[in-house]
Amino acid sequence: MTTVAAYAVPAPKAPLERTTIERRPVGEFDVLIDIKFAGICHSDIHQAREGWGEAMFPMVPGHEIAGVVTEVGPGVTKYAVGDRVGVGCMVDSCRECDNCKTGQEQYCTGGGMVGTYNALDKNGEPTYGGYARAIVVDENYVVRIPDGLSLDVAAPLLCAGITTYSPLKHWNAGPGKKVAVLGMGGLGHMAVKIAHALGAEVTVLSQSLRKKDDGLKLGADHYYATSDPKTFEELAGSFDLILSTVSAPLDFGAFLSLLKTDGALVNVGAPEEPISLNLFSVINNRKTLAGSMIGGIAETQEMLDFCAAHGFGAEIELIAAEEINEAYERVLNSDVRYRFVIDTATI
Numbered sequence: 001m002t003t004v005a006a007y008a009v010p011a012p013k014a015p016l017e018r019t020t021i022e023r024r025p026v027g028e029f030d031v032l033i034d035i036k037f038a039g040i041c042h043s044d045i046h047q048a049r050e051g052w053g054e055a056m057f058p059m060v061p062g063h064e065i066a067g068v069v070t071e072v073g074p075g076v077t078k079y080a081v082g083d084r085v086g087v088g089c090m091v092d093s094c095r096e097c098d099n100c101k102t103g104q105e106q107y108c109t110g111g112g113m114v115g116t117y118n119a120l121d122k123n124g125e126p127t128y129g130g131y132a133r134a135i136v137v138d139e140n141y142v143v144r145i146p147d148g149l150s151l152d153v154a155a156p157l158l159c160a161g162i163t164t165y166s167p168l169k170h171w172n173a174g175p176g177k178k179v180a181v182l183g184m185g186g187l188g189h190m191a192v193k194i195a196h197a198l199g200a201e202v203t204v205l206s207q208s209l210r211k212k213d214d215g216l217k218l219g220a221d222h223y224y225a226t227s228d229p230k231t232f233e234e235l236a237g238s239f240d241l242i243l244s245t246v247s248a249p250l251d252f253g254a255f256l257s258l259l260k261t262d263g264a265l266v267n268v269g270a271p272e273e274p275i276s277l278n279l280f281s282v283i284n285n286r287k288t289l290a291g292s293m294i295g296g297i298a299e300t301q302e303m304l305d306f307c308a309a310h311g312f313g314a315e316i317e318l319i320a321a322e323e324i325n326e327a328y329e330r331v332l333n334s335d336v337r338y339r340f341v342i343d344t345a346t347i
């Protein structure tokens with residue numbers, strides 16, 4: 001076992017505080033990663049505050065991890081000491097079900113993926129995430145960070161990047177397609193960059209025009225305020241795909257009205273309460289209301305290579321560990337451009 005410094009939530013809704021945790025010994029197929037940077041994802045806050053249901057405490061959040069390999073187990077073939085690597089939302093899965101075999105480990109049906117934190121591993125031990133100095137992960141759940149990407153701006157790609165890349169690819173965002181990104185936060189700003197790089201015509205639908213200049217700079221072609229009722233008149237029937245990154249309650253009927261025939265509204269944000277919907281809003285014009293959760297390991301590698309090839313990471317605000325609690329409040333107030341990243345050397 002290795003004792004490492006970490007920031008943990010001791011009990012539901014409690015502030016984070018510095019502590020130490022034990023990491024398992026490096027097993028045959030494990031790599032030990034010296035964590036350099038960890039992104040703060042909105043879902044860290046949902047889980048720390050039990051917004052998505054009962055959680056495990058103490059909790060060390062963090063599933064946007066970038067670092068350097070410092071030790072490898074004897075059976076490791078993919079990574080060597082000194083490699084720049086990342087870990088996202090999962091650290092294991094059954095490896096035998098159809099989804100695991102086809103690179104969709106995030107949808108593992110053989111017991112489900114093992115979350116990077118707030119989960120139990122195969123030995124029944126709690127997993128602890130990236131707000132820590134080091135982590136031990138099986139090499140099959142580690143990805144390589146390409147040389148062209150700095151580790152700090154790469155960290156948020158491990159959740160925000162793959163969460164938006166996977167549905168954009170699945171629903172064929174590309175040349176000739178009109179894609180709307182709903183919400184201009186951590187996920188939304190990555191969706192804009194990726195959809196633009198894929199060649200789609202990109203529209204941001206945000207509550208206000210406050211971040212319009214940023215949106216256009218990051219690759220959006222158009223930017224509309226959803227607080228303006230005229231937006232819904234003007235854009236009715238416009239989009240092939242709307243990617244909703246919003247985790248607040250939404251008027252789904254209103255947004256479905258913005259889709260073309262056969263269009264899809266895909267959710268990667270998850271409101272804490274169930275939604276209510278008049279089904280005629282999907283029956284009419286054969287529309288789809290769908291969801292998508294992160295991406296598989298191979299697809300996460302593909303996404304990192306794609307972002308590096310196009311020369312971008314996330315837009316970040318780098319913070320020290322002692323600023324995490326304040327950063328949580330700022331995320332809840334949509335006051336971050338566009339992802340907080342913890343410099344883990346300060347833990």
Ligand SMILES: [Zn+2]
Pocket residue numbers: 041042043044063159160
């Ligand atoms: Zn996340």
Ligand SMILES: [Zn+2]
Pocket residue numbers: 093094095096097098099100101105107108109110111112
């Ligand atoms: Zn599986």
